[in-house]
Amino acid sequence: MTTMMALRAHARGGPEKLVYEAAPARAPGPGEALVAVHAAAITFAELTWDLTWTTRDGRDRTPVIPAHEMSGTVAELGPGGAATGLGVGDEVYGLVAFDHDGAAADYVAVPAAELAARPRSVSHTEAATLPLAALTAWQALVDHAALQAGDRVLVQGGAGGVGVYAVQIASILGADVTATGREGQQDYVRKLGAAAFVAVGAHGTADYRAAAPGGGFDVVIDTVGGAVLDACYDAVRPGGRLVTLAAPPSAQRAAALGIHAMFFVVTPDAAELARLAGLVDDGRLRPVVSQTFPLREGRQAFESAGLPHPPGKTVLLVR
Ligand SMILES: NC(=O)c1ccc[n+]([C@@H]2O[C@H](COP(=O)([O-])OP(=O)(O)OC[C@H]3O[C@@H](n4cnc5c(N)ncnc54)[C@H](OP(=O)(O)O)[C@@H]3O)[C@@H](O)[C@H]2O)c1
Numbered sequence: 001m002t003t004m005m006a007l008r009a010h011a012r013g014g015p016e017k018l019v020y021e022a023a024p025a026r027a028p029g030p031g032e033a034l035v036a037v038h039a040a041a042i043t044f045a046e047l048t049w050d051l052t053w054t055t056r057d058g059r060d061r062t063p064v065i066p067a068h069e070m071s072g073t074v075a076e077l078g079p080g081g082a083a084t085g086l087g088v089g090d091e092v093y094g095l096v097a098f099d100h101d102g103a104a105a106d107y108v109a110v111p112a113a114e115l116a117a118r119p120r121s122v123s124h125t126e127a128a129t130l131p132l133a134a135l136t137a138w139q140a141l142v143d144h145a146a147l148q149a150g151d152r153v154l155v156q157g158g159a160g161g162v163g164v165y166a167v168q169i170a171s172i173l174g175a176d177v178t179a180t181g182r183e184g185q186q187d188y189v190r191k192l193g194a195a196a197f198v199a200v201g202a203h204g205t206a207d208y209r210a211a212a213p214g215g216g217f218d219v220v221i222d223t224v225g226g227a228v229l230d231a232c233y234d235a236v237r238p239g240g241r242l243v244t245l246a247a248p249p250s251a252q253r254a255a256a257l258g259i260h261a262m263f264f265v266v267t268p269d270a271a272e273l274a275r276l277a278g279l280v281d282d283g284r285l286r287p288v289v290s291q292t293f294p295l296r297e298g299r300q301a302f303e304s305a306g307l308p309h310p311p312g313k314t315v316l317l318v319r
Contacts, residue, residue: 006105007298007316008063012053015302020295023065025107028078033086033112035094036075038124040067040103041313042298043132043161044305045246051098061099066298067316068096069132070103071124077112084112093118093277095131095268104298104316116273119280119287126287127280129161129313134276134285136245136266137165137221141173144262145219145241149174152213154235156206157223158194159185159311162245164288166221167192172284175219180206180228181311188311192286205231216240233257288312 004025009017028034046052046066055061071093074086086092094115096102101109118127140162141147153170157163158179170177171193179194186197198208205227216237222229225246233253236242242249242261254261279285290312293301301314 004106005295006065007067007295008065009047010063012062014047015299018066018299018302020298023063023105025105026109028076028081028109030079031081031083031111031113032078032109033074033081033092033115034076034078034107034109035070035072035092035103035115037070037072037103037105037108037318039072039128039318040070040108040295040316041128041132041161042067042104042301042316044302044314046098047302049098054099056099065101065103065105065108066302067102067104068098069128069130070094070096070108071118071127071131072103072108072319074115075107078109081112084115086112086115091118091120091124092116093127093131093273094270095135095266095273097268098265104295104318106318111268114268114270116270116277119277121281121283122287124319125292125315125317126289128315129287129289130165130276130280131273132266133161133313134165134169135269135272136162137169138272138276139264139266139269140221140243140245141166141169141219144243144264145221147173147175147219151175151218153177154208154212154217154220154232155179155194155223156221156228156232157181158189158192158197160223161290161313162223164189164192164312165285166223167194168285170219170221172279178208178211178217180208185311192288208235213237219243222246233259233261290314292317
């Protein structure tokens, strides 16, 4: 087994547990591709997810490697991997399963069938911001909220990693989008396609009541959780859809109001990734890079979560 450089945590915890070190690079298994990672994006909250640390049946899987979306080049195919049509040298991007080692490393092994050709009109760094964040936004709006052109949509956290794509995709699909976020992010989020923007106020939530259509929004996407999710229920029109990403909604509250509320976890989908790559290459969907860090400074990348940063995703530069 060869070695590679990786960002790893040997015990559960926050960014302080992350170390940049040599780690084993495993050979691709049946149906897998080993991808030479060029860039990997992080999700600030991922160190709090159980699946980052344990298998699906609860067994400890430390040491772990974070960062579950990446763009890179196929370096090797495991047995049967070529059946997907992928070849060594192909430039691909993909979502790495949350209960597997992530892409904050020189190499990552991923089922070949879950990879798609990366958008070629943008850099690996930009492409790496899409497979988790944009796919989550797509699945929230299209697969779960069944968005229709003309729907009035509220995106809570419109400048965040998922939010910048929820705003753009909803707008591309013909929705009328209102977004919330920090004061200084208004101009940027409007350029992404939000018709209205409501800034977070002194109480830590955005008061979007004045921007809400009579009767409420058709669709609300909550990427924030907590008090923000609490306020979302009343923003949805009766019969409308609330999709939550940070925490599951209250089924009782939703039933009492006559709204459809749902939580889901994004799943790999090569066909949807190909569709997103097409939107990027057509110039309709803009990848949004908030900030970049070299892989060896991955700990600082996670530590930047609480600091002011531009909209979009934080990316680790690997090659
Ligand atoms: N279920 C799934 O499949 C799935 C997939 C991806 C992500 N997630 C979850 O979704 C959540 C968002 O992920 P992300 O990567 O988009 O995180 P993120 O980049 O941190 O985005 C969250 C955004 O919300 C903003 N925000 C914070 N408080 C707010 C408020 N009161 N009103 C409006 N905006 C506010 C944040 O601003 P500041 O940065 O200035 O605080 C940030 O721009 C996380 O909990 C993550 O675990 C779930």
